[in-house]
Amino acid sequence: MIEPRVLKGFRDFLPETMILKKELIKRLESVFESFGFVPIDTPALEYTEILLGKGGGETDKQIYRFNDHGGRDIALRYDLTVPLARFVSEHYGELNFPFKRYHIAPVWRGENTQKGRYREFYQCDFDILGSNSVNSDLEILLTIKEGFKVLNAGDFRININNRKILNSFLKKFDLLERSADVLRTIDKIYKIGVEEVVKELSENLKIGISYSWDIINILGLDNENKMGFTGDEIFETFEKYKSKLDNEEATKNIEEIESIFKTLKEMDLLNYFAYNPAITRGLDYYTGIVFESFILDRVEFGSVCSGGRYDNLTGLYSKNVVTGVGASFGLDRLLALMEDKNILEKKSTKTALLIFNLDSNKMAFYNKLADYFRKNGINTEVIYEKQKIGNQFKFAEKKAIKYVLIAGEEEIKTEKFNLKNIISGDERKSLSKEEIIQIIC
Amino acid sequence: MIEPRVLKGFRDFLPETMILKKELIKRLESVFESFGFVPIDTPALEYTEILLGKGGGETDKQIYRFNDHGGRDIALRYDLTVPLARFVSEHYGELNFPFKRYHIAPVWRGENTQKGRYREFYQCDFDILGSNSVNSDLEILLTIKEGFKVLNAGDFRININNRKILNSFLKKFDLLERSADVLRTIDKIYKIGVEEVVKELSENLKIGISYSWDIINILGLDNENKMGFTGDEIFETFEKYKSKLDNEEATKNIEEIESIFKTLKEMDLLNYFAYNPAITRGLDYYTGIVFESFILDRVEFGSVCSGGRYDNLTGLYSKNVVTGVGASFGLDRLLALMEDKNILEKKSTKTALLIFNLDSNKMAFYNKLADYFRKNGINTEVIYEKQKIGNQFKFAEKKAIKYVLIAGEEEIKTEKFNLKNIISGDERKSLSKEEIIQIIC
Numbered sequence: 001m002i003e004p005r006v007l008k009g010f011r012d013f014l015p016e017t018m019i020l021k022k023e024l025i026k027r028l029e030s031v032f033e034s035f036g037f038v039p040i041d042t043p044a045l046e047y048t049e050i051l052l053g054k055g056g057g058e059t060d061k062q063i064y065r066f067n068d069h070g071g072r073d074i075a076l077r078y079d080l081t082v083p084l085a086r087f088v089s090e091h092y093g094e095l096n097f098p099f100k101r102y103h104i105a106p107v108w109r110g111e112n113t114q115k116g117r118y119r120e121f122y123q124c125d126f127d128i129l130g131s132n133s134v135n136s137d138l139e140i141l142l143t144i145k146e147g148f149k150v151l152n153a154g155d156f157r158i159n160i161n162n163r164k165i166l167n168s169f170l171k172k173f174d175l176l177e178r179s180a181d182v183l184r185t186i187d188k189i190y191k192i193g194v195e196e197v198v199k200e201l202s203e204n205l206k207i208g209i210s211y212s213w214d215i216i217n218i219l220g221l222d223n224e225n226k227m228g229f230t231g232d233e234i235f236e237t238f239e240k241y242k243s244k245l246d247n248e249e250a251t252k253n254i255e256e257i258e259s260i261f262k263t264l265k266e267m268d269l270l271n272y273f274a275y276n277p278a279i280t281r282g283l284d285y286y287t288g289i290v291f292e293s294f295i296l297d298r299v300e301f302g303s304v305c306s307g308g309r310y311d312n313l314t315g316l317y318s319k320n321v322v323t324g325v326g327a328s329f330g331l332d333r334l335l336a337l338m339e340d341k342n343i344l345e346k347k348s349t350k351t352a353l354l355i356f357n358l359d360s361n362k363m364a365f366y367n368k369l370a371d372y373f374r375k376n377g378i379n380t381e382v383i384y385e386k387q388k389i390g391n392q393f394k395f396a397e398k399k400a401i402k403y404v405l406i407a408g409e410e411e412i413k414t415e416k417f418n419l420k421n422i423i424s425g426d427e428r429k430s431l432s433k434e435e436i437i438q439i440i441c
Numbered sequence: 442m443i444e445p446r447v448l449k450g451f452r453d454f455l456p457e458t459m460i461l462k463k464e465l466i467k468r469l470e471s472v473f474e475s476f477g478f479v480p481i482d483t484p485a486l487e488y489t490e491i492l493l494g495k496g497g498g499e500t501d502k503q504i505y506r507f508n509d510h511g512g513r514d515i516a517l518r519y520d521l522t523v524p525l526a527r528f529v530s531e532h533y534g535e536l537n538f539p540f541k542r543y544h545i546a547p548v549w550r551g552e553n554t555q556k557g558r559y560r561e562f563y564q565c566d567f568d569i570l571g572s573n574s575v576n577s578d579l580e581i582l583l584t585i586k587e588g589f590k591v592l593n594a595g596d597f598r599i600n601i602n603n604r605k606i607l608n609s610f611l612k613k614f615d616l617l618e619r620s621a622d623v624l625r626t627i628d629k630i631y632k633i634g635v636e637e638v639v640k641e642l643s644e645n646l647k648i649g650i651s652y653s654w655d656i657i658n659i660l661g662l663d664n665e666n667k668m669g670f671t672g673d674e675i676f677e678t679f680e681k682y683k684s685k686l687d688n689e690e691a692t693k694n695i696e697e698i699e700s701i702f703k704t705l706k707e708m709d710l711l712n713y714f715a716y717n718p719a720i721t722r723g724l725d726y727y728t729g730i731v732f733e734s735f736i737l738d739r740v741e742f743g744s745v746c747s748g749g750r751y752d753n754l755t756g757l758y759s760k761n762v763v764t765g766v767g768a769s770f771g772l773d774r775l776l777a778l779m780e781d782k783n784i785l786e787k788k789s790t791k792t793a794l795l796i797f798n799l800d801s802n803k804m805a806f807y808n809k810l811a812d813y814f815r816k817n818g819i820n821t822e823v824i825y826e827k828q829k830i831g832n833q834f835k836f837a838e839k840k841a842i843k844y845v846l847i848a849g850e851e852e853i854k855t856e857k858f859n860l861k862n863i864i865s866g867d868e869r870k871s872l873s874k875e876e877i878i879q880i881i882c
Contacts, residue, residue, distance in 0.1 A: 002490055004530035004758040007515060010486060012528055014535060015479035015542065022480055034815040036792040036822035038456035039463055043561050044485065044517075044547065045451060045505070049443055064486070066507030069551045074448060076485075087453055089445035094455060096789065096840050098825070101456065106485065110510050120484050133825035135804050142808060146815075266805035317445040348537065351477040363576055364707035367583060374475040374587075381477035384539070384574035399537050 009110075009119030016346040021122075021335055023344070025104055027150040028124060028329060032102040035143050037126050040101045042083040044108075048075045050086050053316045062109040076108040080125045080328075081313075088129060089317035097130030097322075104331070118332065127326030129313065137289045137309060138260050140325050144293060144305050145272050147329060153338050155296045158305070159228045159276035162257045162289050165241065166219075166280060168250035173207075173215065181205055182215075183280035189221055190278065197221075218244055219277040227294065228276025234261050237275060257289065287311040289325065301337045305329045347400060350379050352440055354401045356392045357383040358408040365412055369405075369433070376437050396422050403440055450551075450560030457787040462563075462776055464785075466545055468591040469565060469770060473543040476584050478567050481542045483524040485549075489514045491527050494757045503550040517549040521566045521769075522754075529570060530758035538571030538763075545772070559773065568767025570754065578730045578750060579701050581766050585734060585746050586713050588770060594779050596737045599746070600669045600717035603698045603730050606682065607721060609691035610659065614652065622646055623656075624721035630662055631719065638662075659685055660718040668735065669717025675702050678716060698730065728752040730766065742778045746770045788841060791820050793881055795842045797833045798824040799849040806853055810846075810874070817878050837863050844881055 006012060013021060029039075048065050052075075065075040077083050080103045088095065104124045111117060126143060128136045141158060148156040163183075170179045185200045192200075194216060201212035216222055220229065220237055229237050238258050242251050257275075264270050281290040288309030295304060307327030314322045338344050353373055355366050363382075370380040381401070383392055389406075396404050406418040416430040419439065431439070447453060454462060470480075489506050493516075506516040518524050521544045529536065545565045552558060567584060569577040582599060589597040604624070611620045626641045633641075635657060642653035657663055661670065661678055670678050679699045683692050698716070705711050722731040729750030736745060748768030755763045779785050794814055796807050804823075811821040822842070824833055830847075837845045847859040857871040860880065872880070 001760075002494065002758050004491070004527045005488070006484055006527075006531075007486055007488060007509075007513065008511075010484035012484070012532065013480075013482035014532060015481055018480040018482055021482075033791050034820050036790065036820060038790060039454075039459040040456055041454035041459055041462075043447055043451035043453070045448055045549070045561065047446070047448060050445070053443065061510075064507075064509065066505075068448075068505065069502075070449075072448065086445045086447075090447075091453065091455060096836075100822075108486070120486065131825055135801070135823075135825035138804065138808070139823070139825070142812075146812075263805045263808070267809055317443050319442075349477065349479060350474050360576070363579065364704045367579070367704070368708055371583075371587075379475050379477060381541075382576075382580070384572055384576035384580070 007119070009113040009117075011118065011120075014348075016348045017335070017339075019347060019350060020338070020344045021331070024151060024331060024335060024338075025124070028147055028331075029102070029104070031143060031146045031150055032126050035100070035139065035146070037100040037102040037143075040084075040087065040103055041105065042077070042080075042087055042103070044076055044106070045074050046077060046083060046086070048073045050317075051075050051077060051082055053082070062111045064108050064110055078109050079107050080105060080123045081326075084125070084127065085313045086317055088322055089314045089320070092314075092318065092320050092322075095129075098136060099129045100127070101129070102126040122331040124329040124331045125326060126328075127324050129322050129324040131325075132323055134256050134259060137325050138263055140307065140327050141260065141264070141273070141291070142269075144291075144327055144329075145269060147305065148272075148293070151334065151338075153295050153304075153334060153343060154298070154341065156272065156293055156304075157227055157230075157274050157296060158272055158291055158293045159274045159279050160257065160260070160289060160291045161276055161279040162253060163280065163286055163308075164253040164288060165250070165257065166277070168245050168247065168253060169215065169218065172245060172247075173211065175207065178205060182207075186215075186219075186221070186278055187280040194222060221278050227296075227299070228274030228278070230274045231270060234270075234275040237277075260289075281306065281308055285310045285313075291327070295337060298337050298340065301333055301340075303330070304334050304337065349399050349401060351381050351399070351401045352378050353380045353403045353405060353436075354392075354396045354399075355380065355382045355405045355407070356389065357386045358389075358406070359412075360386045362412060366407075369407070372433060373437070373440075376441075378437065378440050393422075405436065448560070450554040450558075452559065452561075455789075457789045458776070460788060460791060461779075461785045462772070465592060465772060465776060465779075466565070469588055469772075470543070470545070472584060472587045472591055473567050476541070476580065476587070478541045478543040478584075481528065481544055482546065483518070483521075483528050483544070485517055485547070486515050487518060487524060487527065489516045491758075492516050492518060492523055494523070503552045505549050505551055519550050520548050521546060521564045522767075525566070525568065526754045527758055529763055530755045530761070533755075533759065533761050533763075536570075539577060540570045541568070542570070543567040563772040565770040565772045566767060567769075568765050570763050570765040572766075573764055575697050575700060578766050579704055581748065581768055582701070582705070582714070582732070583710075585732075585768055585770075586710060588746065589713075589734070592775065592779075594736050594745075594775060594784065595739070595782065597713065597734055597745075598668060598671075598715050598737060599713055599732055599734045600715045600720050601698065601701070601730060601732045602716065602718055602720040603694060604721065604727055604749075605694040605729060606691070606698065607660075607718070609686050609688065609694060610656065613686060613688075614648075614656065616648065619646060623648075627656075627660075627662070627719055628721040635663060662719055668737075668740070669715030669719070671715045672711060675711075675716040678718075701730075722747065722749055726751045726754075732768070736778060739778050739781065742774055742781075744771070745775050745778065790840050790842060792822050792840070792842045793819050794821045794844045794846060794877075795833075795837050795840075796821065796823045796846045796848070797830065798827045799830075799847070800853075801827045803853060807848075810848070813874060814878070814881075817882075819878065819881050834863075846877065 063075045068074050170176045189197050198212045201207045202209045238254050279292050286308035290308035292303035293305040309325040366382045370382050373380040404420050411417050418429045420427040504516045611617045630638050639653045642648045643650045679695050727749035731749035733744035734746040750766040807823045811823050814821040845861050852858050859870045861868040
């Protein structure tokens with residue numbers, strides 16, 4: 001006998017969780033489509049050279065890589081962005097730009113499985129490709145906002161920054177060539193606190209202590225408990241930045257992100273957003289706006305939707321430069337968060353009506369009746385064989401099916417049925433099919 | 442530069458195909474759920490010993506197998522049945538039986554890519570586990586029927602057989618211990634013809650020629666062009682079988698499948714089904730009813746939904762014996778078939794309304810307007826930047842978005858808009874938002 005088990009870092013989805021996961025996906029897809037995003041799919045397996053590109057990073061160690069029967073060096077995708085870059089390069093002539101795609105699919109990373117991280121997890125990406133307009137940045141933000149609305153996971157805040165602003169400051173401090181290191185350090189401020197960030201800046205990066213504090217103060221990061229600037233503070237901060245940087249290019253960059261916040265304010269949506277100079281995003285390819293989003297009573301779960309703008313998605317595979325802006329909902333993290341908050345009712349069935357079997361010779365009748373209810377939008381099951389009525393009730397209770405329909409010889413003849421609500425205990429007799437539909441729907 | 446390409450046997454799904462594929466999945470899911478099937482998911486990667494079991498077959502050569510970073514011997518699933526067996530064994534105590542699950546997911550096989558076969562393809566399985574009732578067989582058949590109805594791929598026929606009947610004949614002919622070989626040969630009758638089948642039976646399996654013809658004749662397979670027996674022929678055939686076999690056990694087996702056809706007749710559904718003694722299904726694990734289904738004007742595409750009953754799904758992994766009956770829609774084959782028949786309209790967008798940009802300073806207004814239409818079920822896009830109106834029309838035409846809304850200064854002030862139907866050329870002026878919804882919906 002072989003022991004039935006899944007690999008470490010992998011998991012099964014039982015119906016009660018899978019029903020919820022599919023529900024979340026359905027809600028997000030409907031938002032994406034309402035904004036004009038269209039679905040694509042790419043293979044789970046790709047040439048390793050496509051996925052790793054220049055390689056050399058953390059990814060190389062985490063990727064599931066092997067040789068196929070034909071000796072090809074292949075690997076499982078570890079994200080949906082690299083396949084998107086390959087896809088857009090390959091199908092450039094077949095796509096209409098701005099090209100707005102979404103892609104909800106599993107990815108695989110052989111990383112450490114501690115802290116509830118899985119080696120197989122879903123990404124839920126949406127991107128706008130081929131537009132430099134600040135209004136495409138805005139549209140990604142509006143899509144995220146609407147996504148959180150329909151997910152209904154609780155109050156949320158979308159924290160926005162723009163790397164160009166940080167770069168203006170770094171330029172002023174003569175730190176531009178070490179920007180990646182500095183940004184990575186600042187990004188940790190909510191995890192390790194202001195003091196530790198200053199310590200790392202000065203000790204590891206050899207930036208003077210007072211210089212380091214200047215960076216913190218000027219960016220307004222001194223209050224570590226705050227999730228960014230909100231409301232009118234946002235616009236005050238931008239004015240402060242402009243006068244501190246006092247530079248035409250910097251002012252232009254600040255005004256770009258300012259225009260997004262102004263539009264959000266005009267749309268009465270400002271309370272969903274914050275300006276947060278500590279958000280830098282680890283990934284090197286972001287070049288403009290960056291954002292992370294949090295459910296306010298579950299900040300400890302980390303960002304549940306992140307992304308940003310990139311200047312050249314396709315550089316590795318094509319001479320066609322494709323800019324873009326995109327984001328990704330952390331579906332598995334959101335599911336865990338919503339389970340933690342007990343928001344979603346766990347059910348192992350979507351069946352609303354169970355037809356009891358009082359006579360196994362009446363299967364044609366029972367199934368036709370079930371068919372009628374299904375056609376009217378009611379998920380319906382029929383018990384396969386006649387058995388004691390008590391067992392049939394037990395089955396309904398165990399499966400948590402709300403309504404049961406009881407029809408013996410007399411009811412079948414008159415087409416008037418008995419309906420019982422298992423939860424309330426209410427029982428009603430001699431109902432027509434139409435009356436039953438009205439009660440259940 | 443790295444050449445952007447996918448692996449041989451793999452493919453991208455562009456929006457116009459992915460929209461269709463998702464639509465087919467949505468329709469099937471809704472049928473499955475209406476019958477009370479619930480979704481599950483299992484990992485793409487499993488221990489190789491789980492997937493190969495006793496091994497030794499064709500599967501071993503086709504499977505994508507490798508060692509992970511921890512030195513584990515792992516592989517990508519090549520079907521959804523083996524993972525189901527592992528899943529049910531592992532979660533036996535957590536499931537309610539009869540357990541009705543569906544699972545729509547990709548599987549991977551490194552097989553020859555000729556004849557439109559892919560190395561990554563979707564399976565779309567649904568099974569009822571833990572019931573021996575003939576009415577669970579019936580329910581699988583009703584689900585398939587309803588699946589074909591909602592797929593709307595054309596007239597279809599579900600060909601049914603029962604391995605027990607074939608075995609009764611083989612027993613009579615003293616061929617029971619060679620049944621696998623005989624069934625595999627008979628299964629080829631529509632591909633290679635009656636004469637070839639008789640030749641193979643007599644030459645390869647050393648069954649006398651007249652004996653071989655007896656098998657063919659008694660099973661009623663002499664008319665090779667016929668897709669099984671239909672209508673009253675079905676019941677006549679069963680009577681013939683009963684008298685020929687003249688054996689109590691055989692009669693019981695025949696009456697079981699007969700009862701299914703009787704119920705289908707009583708439900709006025711007999712015209713969707715046939716009794717076809719040539720259907721044996723290659724797989725060894727089927728032990729009862731087996732079936733294959735064809736779209737009648739595309740029989741050459743092969744069966745697009747097949748399955749059957751098995752006695753012991755979990756034998757490899759558990760002492761708990763779990764019987765079941767299940768089927769699988771060939772989603773990619775159906776998609777190819779429907780594309781071949783030009784049934785599905787190919788569209789690269791699901792957007793119904795495009796809001797033109799006559800003033801980039803009015804983004805708050807345009808986006809709020811879009812939000813209003815989205816909330817009313819209309820997928821809506823906004824053009825990001827003001828540009829020549831001719832270019833905006835060209836964009837709408839290229840993307841095949843049916844309606845465009847045109848709102849300049851005056852229209853924004855009065856909240857009365859101009860709407861143009863790009864396809865018919867109809868243009869209407871001064872419409873309220875409500876009127877626009879009525880026109881589009």
